[in-house]
Structure formats: C-alpha cells, structure tokens
Amino acid sequence: MSKSLTAENFAKLDVVIAEHKGTRGALMPVLHEGQKLFGFLPMQVQKHISDNLEIPMAEIYGVVTFYSQFSLEPKGEYHIGVCLGTACYVRGAQSLIDIISRDLDVAVGKTSDSGKFSLEATRCIGACGLAPVLTVNEDVYGRLVDGDIPGILEKYKG
Numbered sequence: 001m002s003k004s005l006t007a008e009n010f011a012k013l014d015v016v017i018a019e020h021k022g023t024r025g026a027l028m029p030v031l032h033e034g035q036k037l038f039g040f041l042p043m044q045v046q047k048h049i050s051d052n053l054e055i056p057m058a059e060i061y062g063v064v065t066f067y068s069q070f071s072l073e074p075k076g077e078y079h080i081g082v083c084l085g086t087a088c089y090v091r092g093a094q095s096l097i098d099i100i101s102r103d104l105d106v107a108v109g110k111t112s113d114s115g116k117f118s119l120e121a122t123r124c125i126g127a128c129g130l131a132p133v134l135t136v137n138e139d140v141y142g143r144l145v146d147g148d149i150p151g152i153l154e155k156y157k158g
C-alpha cells in the first residue's frame with residue numbers, strides 16, 4: 001500500500017471520517033487511520049481532518065504531539081525508539097540515543113536523508129525491567145550498554 005499523500009488515501013480516510021463524524025471520541029480512530037494510511041500526520045492531513053470532523057486544529061495538533069504513536073514526520077524504513085523514561089534514563093539511555101544519532105547522522109525526532117532510519121525518544125514502554133530499552137520496528141533490545149549499539153545498527157544497515 002502506498003503511504004504517500006495520494007487522493008486515494010485521502011478517500012480512504014474520508015470513509016473513516018464519515019463513520020465517526022459526530023460521535024464522541026471520533027478523533028482517535030481517525031488519527032490512527034491517517035497514521036496507518038500516510039505513515040505520518042503532516043499539517044495537510046491534520047487540516048483535512050479538522051475541516052471534516054469540525055474539530056479545531058489546535059486540539060488535533062495537541063493530540064498528535066502528545067501520543068508517541070503519531071508522528072509529524074515520515075518514519076524511516078526502520079524506526080528506532082529509545083526509551084527515555086526514568087528507569088531507562090538512569091541506566092544510560094541518553095548515551096545510547098547520542099551514539100545512535102551520531103552513527104546514523106540522524107537527529108532525534110527526524111528521519112535520515114535516505115529514508116532508511118528514523119530516531120525517536122519515547123516515554124516508558126512498560127519494559128522497565130529490561131532498562132535501558134530500545135525498539136527497532138517490532139524488535140525489542142534491553143539491558144543495553146553503549147557497546148551493544150554498533151552491532152544492533154549493523155543488522156539493519158544491510
């Protein structure tokens with residue numbers, strides 16, 4: 001499925017908007033569908049949702065930026081999330097994210113020029129017993145030390 005901002009994807013989003021319009025809690029399922037269809041929720045998509053659900057842009061933007069499952073930037077083929085929750089932070093997560101950022105030349109919250117990697121700092125993902133933790137798409141890596149990072153990245157650089 002194409003994740004670009006095509007008329008076809010907007011039409012699919014409109015189906016979900018029509019299903020939920022006027023119901024309480026309409027925004028979350030529509031945003032989830034938008035994230036799934038487009039891979040991210042740029043202003044153009046937020047504006048479309050705002051106009052069609054008749055919900056103010058400020059409210060939509062607030063929700064999109066609050067929940068980490070939504071993103072304003074296109075995610076990379078491999079999306080790396082480094083947990084910066086308390087348990088992970090005190091066990092050195094900041095150092096991990098710095099190393100990844102330098103190694104891949106991608107800033108936190110951004111996607112590499114190649115589109116291959118995106119990097120994000122996340123809130124607690126509920127795996128504190130494995131702190132510090134990072135995820136690459138569905139893969140979870142825990143009890144990490146700085147020296148583990150090059151080997152992990154190597155697997156995805158291909």
Ligand code: FES
Nearest residue numbers: 083085088124127
């Ligand atoms: S603080 Fe990182 S998993 Fe909970």
